[in-house]
Amino acid sequence: MAARAAGSAWGAVEVSLEVNGAAHTLKLDARTTLLDALRERLDLTGTKKGCDRGQCGACTVHVGGRRVLSCLTLAAGLVGKVVTTVEGLADGERLHPVQQAFVECDGLQCGFCTPGQVMSAVALIEEGHAGSEDEIREYMSGNICRCGAYGQIVQAVRMAREGE
Structure with a gap:
């Protein structure tokens, strides 16, 4: 009741x-x-x-x-x-640069965390927090990857940032 x-x-x-x-x-x-x-x-x-x-x-x-x-x-x-x-994020069939970088850098394994990782990566680049690897790791720390693809995720963020 x-x-x-x-x-x-x-x-x-x-x-x-x-x-x-x-x-x-x-x-x-x-x-x-x-x-x-x-x-x-x-x-x-x-x-x-x-x-x-x-x-x-x-x-x-x-x-x-x-x-x-x-x-x-x-x-x-x-x-x-x-x-x-x-x-x-994508423009029709054209992936957002961060999405494309995740694909190219193998920044995903099971893929479950990937949407949240991608959204955080886009934000941290736009916020200007994609300088060093340590800074990227710090600003991505709220996103957990159970598969442990952190190295590839950092690489994808750097690639997307450099391709801006």
């Missing part, structure tokens, strides 16, 4: 977002995370649900040009914001 009462206290809210250049208006439970809205309502499954606790970085997307962990971000708080997911 208490669970139903608590659940009914949260109503549906209308959320208007621009995701990857397209406008969307969704009716969501106020507690819906951006991650769940992207995956379950917009069918943008590139963003991964890893730990669902903000510890692994697999769910990293950009909101207003800044990287955020979509599993910790409520969609209702983003009304009018611009969201970019890994699907929104």
Whole structure:
């Protein structure tokens, strides 16, 4: 009974977002995370649900040009914001330079963390934090790769930065 009462206290809210250049208006439970809205309502499954606790970085997307962990971000708080997911980086069939560098440097193994890694890499290059290997590792430290492809990820970031 208490669970139903608590659940009914949260109503549906209308959320208007621009995701990857397209406008969307969704009716969501106020507690819906951006991650769940992207995956379950917009069918943008590139963003991964890893730990669902903000510890692994697999769910990293950009909101207003800044990287955020979509599993910790409520969609209702983003009304009018611009969201970019890994699907929104490519220009048609032409990969974003970071995506291309990940392919060329073998910056992925199982691929589960790759979307979050790519989104963080794009952000750190745009933020100007892709100088040294140590700086890249520091600014990518919120993204965990269970396969241990860190060397290739750093190489991909450097390649993408140099190709700007």
